[in-house]
Amino acid sequence: MYKFLIIVIVTLVKNIYTQDIGNPCTHARSNSPGLCKLLTQCKEIRDEIVIFQKLPQTCGFQETQPIVCCPNPQRSGSISETKCREYTSHTKEKQLCGHNIVKRIVEGKPAGRTEFPHMALLGFPMGNPDNFQWLCGGSLISEQYILTVAHCLTSGVVGEPKVVWLGITNLNDTNHKQEIKIAKNIVHPEYKNTSHYHDIALVKLDKPIETNSYVRPACLHTQLEIPVKKVVATGWGLTRYAGDSSQDLLKVTLNIVEYDFCNRNYLDTRKLREGIIYDMQICTGGSYPQQGDTCQGDTGGPIQIYNNDSCMYDVIGVISFGKSCSGGPSVNTRVSHYIKWIENIVWLENGQ
Structure with a gap:
């Protein structure tokens, strides 16, 4: 019984956080529109972490993976x-x-x-x-x-x-x-x-x-x-x-x-x-x-x-x-x- 409840809770938590992926967000540093993505899928945020040495803005987590507010692709130079x-x-x-x-x-x-x-x-x-x-x-x-x-x-x-x-x-x-x-x-x-x-x-x-x-x-x-x-x-x-x-x-x-x-x-x-x-x-x-x-x-x-x-x-x-x-x-x-x-x-x- 307890094992079943743990599985249900973990599943619910996982689903809650997974729903954040693809949701619109506002990228705080540039004040520009973005989408919630896994950190592994957002090169822009990984680059920011290296440059600014700061923790990223998160939408939530999928299991242990952070979901970040990834700015919409912007043509370099614009x-x-x-x-x-x-x-x-x-x-x-x-x-x-x-x-x-x-x-x-x-x-x-x-x-x-x-x-x-x-x-x-x-x-x-x-x-x-x-x-x-x-x-x-x-x-x-x-x-x-x-x-x-x-x-x-x-x-x-x-x-x-x-x-x-x-x-x-x-x-x-x-x-x-x-x-x-x-x-x-x-x-x-x-x-x-x-x-x-x-x-x-x-x-x-x-x-x-x-x-x-x-x-x-x-x-x-x-x-x-x-x-x-x-x-x-x-x-x-x-x-x-x-x-x-x-x-x-x-x-x-x-x-x-x-x-x-x-x-x-x-x-x-x-x-x-x-x-x-x-x-x-x-x-x-x-x-x-x-x-x-x-x-x-x-x-x-x-x-x-x-x-x-x-x-x-x-x-x-x-x-x-x-x-x-x-x-x-x-x-x-x-x-x-x-x-x-x-x-x-x-x-x-x-x-x-």
């Missing part, structure tokens, strides 16, 4: 595109939107004062709390996040960056500078300093920026394929190999280098065991000095394409590494491959 339209609405002064094609960043041309309002400089402390080295660049992609490369945040020599400068082109012209402390450095979970793969990171500012003509987020390019053959790189890096850093933000127009040619240049590179991976990396520049290239100190800055419709730049890559300024193609981390990771942290984590 959040970025929505935010891009929002940032575009801030762009009032159309006369400040254009940019000129230039030759090269090695001996390059200074950028216009409001031409790249998303450019950021990362400051690394030099002992004195008020003294910083400006060693890496980055791109403002929201009111509170900078996109850069992972290896800039993991150096055992100079430590982590502590402050960001925005709103400047010449380092001595600080009229519109916004200096903001860094609240958190977020390295991609798959990055290892023994390789060049997954070299991408986010920097969270300890307060939102003040949006104006001099400081404004860039858009993110969400598609694998790039619709043009030339891109624009920007940075305060060295103007020649082993030379001095530039006081001015420099810009250069570069060619996108064919995959096979780029891969042949890095066949014996220890940190590229699998060679150049097409959907994760983009090569720019070329094998000849006259083709131009990025240089040391440009690291972490963007490669970008201009969007005439939005009057803004779309960041397609983050400058990762190369061969001594003009000795071969530079390799950049392809942003489109990491859109979902970026969106989960920049917008979904904060309920934006």
Whole structure:
């Protein structure tokens, strides 16, 4: 008799929880509609657990398996595109939107004062709390996040960056500078300093920026394929190999280098065991000095394409590494491959 009752109770409990599967729910982190699913059937929630290190929102249990509120599948990049339209609405002064094609960043041309309002400089402390080295660049992609490369945040020599400068082109012209402390450095979970793969990171500012003509987020390019053959790189890096850093933000127009040619240049590179991976990396520049290239100190800055419709730049890559300024193609981390990771942290984590 008791055995029978136990079987009935277990069956009833199991049926109650099983009914939750397929029921509509609201995903709390993104405030978006979802469905109750087994955790094993919802990759989005499993990814969130890894990223945020928090217990998931549950609908119930099926035996010992959690049933979670799984957000409805959303095309990767749609959040970025929505935010891009929002940032575009801030762009009032159309006369400040254009940019000129230039030759090269090695001996390059200074950028216009409001031409790249998303450019950021990362400051690394030099002992004195008020003294910083400006060693890496980055791109403002929201009111509170900078996109850069992972290896800039993991150096055992100079430590982590502590402050960001925005709103400047010449380092001595600080009229519109916004200096903001860094609240958190977020390295991609798959990055290892023994390789060049997954070299991408986010920097969270300890307060939102003040949006104006001099400081404004860039858009993110969400598609694998790039619709043009030339891109624009920007940075305060060295103007020649082993030379001095530039006081001015420099810009250069570069060619996108064919995959096979780029891969042949890095066949014996220890940190590229699998060679150049097409959907994760983009090569720019070329094998000849006259083709131009990025240089040391440009690291972490963007490669970008201009969007005439939005009057803004779309960041397609983050400058990762190369061969001594003009000795071969530079390799950049392809942003489109990491859109979902970026969106989960920049917008979904904060309920934006």
